[in-house]
Amino acid sequence: MTKAELRHKIRKLKADYSEEFPKWSEAICRKVINHPLWQENNTVLLYHALADEPQLATLLQHALNEGKLVLLPVVEYDHLILRRYEGVSSLCEGAFHIMEPIGEMFPRERYDEIGLVIVPGMAFDRDGHRLGRGKGYYDKLLPMLPNAKKWGICFPFQLFDSIPFESHDVLMDCVLCVV
Numbered sequence: 742m743t744k745a746e747l748r749h750k751i752r753k754l755k756a757d758y759s760e761e762f763p764k765w766s767e768a769i770c771r772k773v774i775n776h777p778l779w780q781e782n783n784t785v786l787l788y789h790a791l792a793d794e795p796q797l798a799t800l801l802q803h804a805l806n807e808g809k810l811v812l813l814p815v816v817e818y819d820h821l822i823l824r825r826y827e828g829v830s831s832l833c834e835g836a837f838h839i840m841e842p843i844g845e846m847f848p849r850e851r852y853d854e855i856g857l858v859i860v861p862g863m864a865f866d867r868d869g870h871r872l873g874r875g876k877g878y879y880d881k882l883l884p885m886l887p888n889a890k891k892w893g894i895c896f897p898f899q900l901f902d903s904i905p906f907e908s909h910d911v912l913m914d915c916v917l918c919v920v
Contacts, residue, residue, distance in 0.1 A: 744872055744905050751863045754898045755793045765896050765919045766796035772917050773859065774803055778890055782856030784810040786823065786889065789832065789840040794861045795894050801826065812855065814882065815841040821882045823847040855889045860913065865893045869913040870906040883911040890914045 742750070773779050785804055790796045804811045805828060814821040816836035825844035826832075835841035860879055864872040871893050873879055883891055893913040900918045 742905065744875070747872060747904060748863050748875065751899060752793075755896075758896065758898060759793070762793075762796065762896070766790075767799060768919045769795050769894050769917060770797060770799040770803070772919075773800055773892070773894070778857060782809070784812070784854045784856055786812045786814070786855050786858040786886070787826070788859065788861055789813055789826075789842075790861065791837075791839060795896065797859065800859070810854075812847050813842045814878070816878065819876075819878075819881075821878045823852075849885065852886050853888050855886050858883065858886060858889045858891050860891055860893050862893050862895060862899070864899045864901055864904050865895050865913065865916040865918075866901045866904045866906075867916070868903070869893070869916060870904050870910060871913055872904050872906075877909075880909055880911050892917055894918070 779785075787797055787801060787804070801811060805826075811826040812823045813826045815824050816839065824842040824846050826842045827844050831842050831844050832840040833843050860871065860883070862871040862873055871879070891911065891913045893916040895916065895918050897919055900916065
């Protein structure tokens with residue numbers, strides 16, 4: 742199956758399982774919150790979810806309550822920059838209708854402070870390969886985060902034994918799923 746065919750298949754499955762998203766999203770957030778790596782990292786890069794992705798509202802709020810420095814990606818031309826997230830009121834609609842923070846930009850010279858990155862995807866496999874939406878934003882960003890553990894998170898139907906990948910695709914250190 743090609744990347745395009747797999748994306749098409751996942752879109753159909755997302756429509757079939759959309760009623761399960763809130764329950765699965767909450768379970769994923771709890772898995773992250775209870776993991777020691779989450780607890781020991783003070784600077785984390787999360788994302789503000791699209792409607793068909795694992796929702797991170799619980800995780801975002803928990804991180805703020807714990808006093809973590811929370812960063813979210815912002816689309817700028819053909820790459821991602823990072824901005825500080827300070828709560829729902831600090832968001833505005835950005836590229837691709839993704840809610841993005843308007844807070845302080847996080848400088849590239851501090852990217853080595855990021856200890857954990859939670860990454861969405863269309864599909865993942867058990868070896869840590871990730872299939873994104875096709876623009877390559879995360880494949881450009883992730884290599885710039887030398888100390889960050891990269892965690893893909895997904896719904897059960899998005900986890901495969903094997904998916905197509907290319908040499909420039911960045912591997913996840915871990916894939917968290919509800920299963």
